[in-house]
Amino acid sequence: MPETTDAAADPTESYSYLGPAGTFTWKALDQVPQARGQHWRSVNNVGEALDDVVSGRSVAAMIAIENSVEGGVSATQDALATIPNLRILGEYLVPVDFVLVARPGTELDRVRVVNAHPVAYAQTHLWLEARLPSHEHLPATSNVAAAASLLESGIADAAIAPPGITEHFDLVQLAEHVGDNPTAVTRFVLVSRTVELPEPTGADKTSIIAELPADHPGSLLELLEQFSTRGVNMSLIESRPIGDALGRYRFIIDLEGHVLDERVADALLGVRRFSPSVMFLGSYPRADRLPVEYVSRYGDDVFTEARDWLRGLIAGEPQ
Incomplete structure (x- = not known):
């Protein structure tokens, strides 16, 4: 597979x-129109991908942020929380399926060591435990690297890899559909240093990271009320340790709507007043393109009218 999607460009x-090439991340990047025909730089981990963006080696990086089975990808969430001035430009969904591959001549019942990316292993461990109860797991840097390693060393007997991998490596498929959940989907985000906001589409998502001001009863509820009282729905909320003390957490939050939507903007103002640290990661089109639904009393015109009413009071205008 070439590193560019259009050799003529x-x-x-x-x-x-x-x-x-060939990883699920590669498939996600293949969904980005502006990336086609450009140079695709293969890296080994999220940190290296984001370092490319920060240093300017790449204009953007595609990274996994959430899986429908395992939840948030902690390495991505922690990196976004600690590297300033990054923005999410868009999200992309990739259905996840796996096969078990090995060197020619390998029999399934002879497999003892399985090479797999940790996220892939987490999504296939039930299948492996049922059919290879005495197997050992050897971590790999990516799903394709797990397969490639079989030809580079004899440590592992088999590998968890994406479907179609045998078209690119001299390997045989021992089993297909080895994922524990046939409807598994991984959500990827394209991250850049671009700060220009895309126009609202009506089917948008906004991502932030916020910390609680103090560890006291109801502090998390106070944070969540910033959204509920403005009719803003959350599609994701996950906690990650800040790392400076036990019991200190930051929250990764995805909101339905665009920062230019009045209800979302007002909610973010509330979060900013409440939280000692809040990072805006961007507003971008939803991958499913489904319009955001909200109660009519939280429409833009309601917030605009309320501000006009307040300005009139301050100006002494007749009511």
Whole structure:
């Protein structure tokens, strides 16, 4: 598989992704129109991908942020929380399926060591425990790297890899559909240093990271009330340890709507007044393109009318 999606084009920009070619991250990047025909830079981990963006080696990086089975990807969430001035430009969904591959001549009942990316292993461990109860797990840097390693060393007997991997490596497929959940989907985000906001589409999502001001009863409820009292729905909320003390957490939150929507903007103002540290990660189109639904009393015109009413009171206008 080439590192550019259009060999006839003259690449002028680089995009980083967890490689090599053929990974689920590669499939997510293939959904980005502006990345086609450009140089795709294969990296080994999220930190390297984001370092490419910060240093300017790449204009953007595609990274996994959430899985429908395992939840949030902690390495991505922690990196976004600690690297300033990053923005999410868009999200992309990739159905996840796996196969078990090995070197030619390997029999399933002879497999003892399985090479797999930790996230892939977490999504296939039930299948492996049922069919290979005495197996050992050898972590890999990516799903494709797990398969490639079989040809580079004899440590592992088999590997968990994406479907179609045998078209690119001299391997045989021992089993297909080895994922524990056939409807599994991984959500990826394209991250850049671009600060220009895309226009609202009506089917948008806004991502932030916020900390609680103090550890006292009801503090999390106070944070959540900033959204509920303005009719803003959350599609994701996950906690990650801040790391400076036990019991200190930050919250990764996805909101339904765009920062230019009045209800979302007002909610973010509330969060900013409440939280000692809040990071805005961006507003971007939802991958499913489904319009955001909200109660009519939280429409833009309601917030605008309320502000006009207050200005009139301050100006002494007749009511």
